[in-house]
Amino acid sequence: MDNRTKELIAIGASVSANCIPCIKYHVDKGNKLGLDSASIQEAIAVGQRVRKGAAGEMDKVLQTLAGIDKTDTPGCGG
Numbered sequence: 001m002d003n004r005t006k007e008l009i010a011i012g013a014s015v016s017a018n019c020i021p022c023i024k025y026h027v028d029k030g031n032k033l034g035l036d037s038a039s040i041q042e043a044i045a046v047g048q049r050v051r052k053g054a055a056g057e058m059d060k061v062l063q064t065l066a067g068i069d070k071t072d073t074p075g076c077g078g
Contacts, residue, residue: 003033004030004033004034004035007026007029007030007033007035008030008035008039008040008042008043009043010022010026010029011023011026011027011030011040011043011044011047012043012044012046012047012050013047014026014047015043015044015046015047015048015050015051016047016048016050016051016054017051018051023044027040030043
């Protein structure tokens with residue numbers, strides 16, 4: 001796997017892990033490797049989708065474990 005591909009993966013992983021120092025580092029490194037803006041934006045979008053899916057599933061598990069009815073939770077929007 002080439003370094004540019006590795007950086008795109010690292011960008012997506014940084015986003016999904018909510019790691020601000022990581023995303024700054026990997027976007028900068030990607031720019032230095034010549035990654036174009038569209039590729040970086042796509043990697044970010046993939047990381048956001050992974051993060052959103054993981055967070056949604058975690059919320060479901062937490063609610064089940066805590067015996068929470070989402071419709072009765074103040075501020076939940078649900």
